[in-house]
Amino acid sequence: MLFEQVNISIAGEDALIVYFADSVSGLAFEKIQWATDRIRENMADTLVDLIPSYTSILVVFDIFVTDHHSVRKQLRSLLQHSENYTPIQAKVIELPVYYGLEAGPDLQRIADKSALTIEEVIKVHQAQEYMVFAIGFAPGFAYLGEVDKSIAMPRLSTPRLSVPKGAVAIADRQTAIYPSVSPGGWNIIGLCPIDMFDSSAEPCMPVKVGDKVKFTAISRNEYLALGGKLAQYEEGE
Amino acid sequence: MSTASTGLGFLVKQAGVHTLLQDLGRFGRYSLGLTNGGPLDKTAFYWANRLVDNTANSCALEISIGGLSLIAQMDMVIAITGAPMPVTINGVEQALWCSIQLYAGDEIRLGYSTAGLRSYLAVKGGFQTAKVFASRATVCREGLGGISGGPVKNNDVLPCLSSVTEHHVSLASQYRPTYSNEVTLRTIPGYQQKHFSAFSQRMFYSSEFCVSQHSDRMGYRLEGKAINADIDGIISEGICHGAVQIPSDGQPIVLLNDRQTIGGYPKIGSVISLDTGKLAQLSPGAKVHFEPISMEAAHNLIHLHAAKLKATQLAFIN
Numbered sequence: 001m002l003f004e005q006v007n008i009s010i011a012g013e014d015a016l017i018v019y020f021a022d023s024v025s026g027l028a029f030e031k032i033q034w035a036t037d038r039i040r041e042n043m044a045d046t047l048v049d050l051i052p053s054y055t056s057i058l059v060v061f062d063i064f065v066t067d068h069h070s071v072r073k074q075l076r077s078l079l080q081h082s083e084n085y086t087p088i089q090a091k092v093i094e095l096p097v098y099y100g101l102e103a104g105p106d107l108q109r110i111a112d113k114s115a116l117t118i119e120e121v122i123k124v125h126q127a128q129e130y131m132v133f134a135i136g137f138a139p140g141f142a143y144l145g146e147v148d149k150s151i152a153m154p155r156l157s158t159p160r161l162s163v164p165k166g167a168v169a170i171a172d173r174q175t176a177i178y179p180s181v182s183p184g185g186w187n188i189i190g191l192c193p194i195d196m197f198d199s200s201a202e203p204c205m206p207v208k209v210g211d212k213v214k215f216t217a218i219s220r221n222e223y224l225a226l227g228g229k230l231a232q233y234e235e236g237e
Numbered sequence: 238m239s240t241a242s243t244g245l246g247f248l249v250k251q252a253g254v255h256t257l258l259q260d261l262g263r264f265g266r267y268s269l270g271l272t273n274g275g276p277l278d279k280t281a282f283y284w285a286n287r288l289v290d291n292t293a294n295s296c297a298l299e300i301s302i303g304g305l306s307l308i309a310q311m312d313m314v315i316a317i318t319g320a321p322m323p324v325t326i327n328g329v330e331q332a333l334w335c336s337i338q339l340y341a342g343d344e345i346r347l348g349y350s351t352a353g354l355r356s357y358l359a360v361k362g363g364f365q366t367a368k369v370f371a372s373r374a375t376v377c378r379e380g381l382g383g384i385s386g387g388p389v390k391n392n393d394v395l396p397c398l399s400s401v402t403e404h405h406v407s408l409a410s411q412y413r414p415t416y417s418n419e420v421t422l423r424t425i426p427g428y429q430q431k432h433f434s435a436f437s438q439r440m441f442y443s444s445e446f447c448v449s450q451h452s453d454r455m456g457y458r459l460e461g462k463a464i465n466a467d468i469d470g471i472i473s474e475g476i477c478h479g480a481v482q483i484p485s486d487g488q489p490i491v492l493l494n495d496r497q498t499i500g501g502y503p504k505i506g507s508v509i510s511l512d513t514g515k516l517a518q519l520s521p522g523a524k525v526h527f528e529p530i531s532m533e534a535a536h537n538l539i540h541l542h543a544a545k546l547k548a549t550q551l552a553f554i555n
Contacts, residue, residue, distance in 0.1 A: 009427060009428070009429075010425060010426075010427035010428065010507075010532055011427070011428050011475075011477050011480070011504075011507060012425060012428070012477040012478065012479055012480060012507030013425060013479070013507065013509050013510060013532065013535045013536065013539065014477070014478075014510075015477035015507075017428075017474065017475065023472070024472060048264055048265070049264055049265050049266070049267045049268075050267065050268070050475075051267045051268070051474075051475025051476075051498055051499060052268070052475075053472070053473055053474045053475055053499050054472045054473060054474070055472050055474070056472075056474045056475065057475070058474060058475025058476070058477060060267075060477060063536060063539060063540075064540075064543070067536060068532055134473060134499055135268060135269060135270045135498075136267075136270045136473070136475075136497060136498040136499030136500075137270065137497055137498075137499065138270055138378070138379070138497075139269055139270045139271050139379050139381075140269065140270060141270055143473070180380075197269070197270075199369055199370065199381065204269060205269060208268065209268065
């Protein structure tokens with residue numbers, strides 16, 4: 001059975017958390033996507049919301065409709081019938097990025113650390129498709145993984161006070177696009193002109209958990225033509 | 238998605254320290270990274286709406302610390318509950334926890350809280366601001382809800398409906414919560430408890446913590462003896478309301494309505510919703526204790542509380 005290692009734990013008065021694995025893996029993540037859809041379909045009347053992440057799903061329920069014993073039982077029974085499990089065909093979303101020192105002030109440091117040229121760092125970042133593992137931290141902030149080990153970088157020791165909207169960045173083996181201006185400690189390598197969160201659009205995000213993202217380099221002019229803006233970087237103290 | 242405003246309501250003469258429009262919150266959007274928002278003290282919020290005969294999810298003002306002054310642009314029925322703040326209408330002192338008739342041109346002023354931190358002002362019919370993702374709740378960090386995604390500002394007009402009542406009601410004083418400077422937070426253990434030694438857990442439940450000045454709607458930071466986990470972080474996962482995060486400095490953070498949806502610090506347990514409301518009424522320096530409670534006992538308390546709220550009758554005052 002596929003889901004025998006599933007662990008269900010109490011998270012709060014109206015929440016249980018289901019752990020599918022101890023470490024991040026493509027297989028665990030596919031199971032989480034499958035389970036998230038099953039839970040949504042089958043428990044709509046008792047659910048408040050779900051938060052799928054790398055290795056777990058937080059299940060928030062309405063305690064005036066059900067209780068944690070019943071929810072646990074329902075989850076167990078849903079996950080036991082995993083013979084219908086079929087891996088989901090991920091959608092691939094292509095996102096344009098204006099790479100370069102003007103847009104990516106941390107490119108040089110990554111190049112120095114990895115003993116690659118800036119061009120090679122940019123090439124490695126575009127070389128693969130990234131899984132959307134989780135969305136959180138801020139509306140529209142998608143955690144994408146995993147970047148090649150050669151360009152993995154620890155977070156800045158002092159986060160920037162302000163990271164521009166659209167900044168494409170790396171932290172450890174994760175990469176992401178800042179959906180709006182915010183403070184941040186990730187290493188910035190470029191700028192993406194596509195809105196990652198627009199509350200008035202439908203859908204309001206171009207990606208969802210379980211999709212895949214492929215980055216494609218564009219020129220400065222293409223970036224500006226697509227509505228991108230150039231920003232000043234404000235360093236931390 | 239948006240609701241037409243009447244164009245009339247309350248004119249904000251003085252916005253106060255931190256005043257937010259809130260309904261019960263935004264739900265079902267965690268997958269976009271959107272948090273709940275909503276009133277920090279749900280009980281006081283409930284009574285404000287109930288006193289003007291509103292539905293539970295009506296939009297009201299959450300007034301932190303005070304300093305708010307509004308001018309009514311039409312006749313309206315309101316009620317103010319929560320942390321006691323001196324309230325006057327055209328200079329005449331008013332009672333809290335009861336319905337009040339305002340007439341066009343009246344000026345209502347709230348002074349500063351004398352105990353507790355947050356009061357709620359409901360208007361009959363609820364504030365008629367635009368809904369974003371099915372809610373009027375303001376979450377400043379996300380720039381969503383309210384008038385323009387942030388706190389109420391001077392010269393804003395808070396749209397609402399005109400109303401008149403001849404039957405004023407109040408909540409009898411024995412049913413009103415009291416606001417103190419020390420609370421015990423009943424906490425459901427279980428959340429990654431295994432990462433805390435028996436010693437750390439005992440220390441957590443027997444120590445006194447102080448509310449830090451870095452406390453807000455996202456979370457309340459506490460200061461006290463360091464509680465140590467055997468790990469620095471976990472793989473990022475969903476966080477629920479009331480979760481008690483322990484970062485590597487050992488100082489607990491109780492996550493509230495505007496918390497981030499996912500995070501990577503270990504959690505020792507989760508404070509029940511009846512007590513997060515009490516926590517959010519505390520100012521920096523106030524004292525906090527934690528007490529373990531089983532999920533079953535927590536459910537009993539929450540159901541009992543809901544039943545009592547429903548069964549409590551309001552008193553007619555004229």
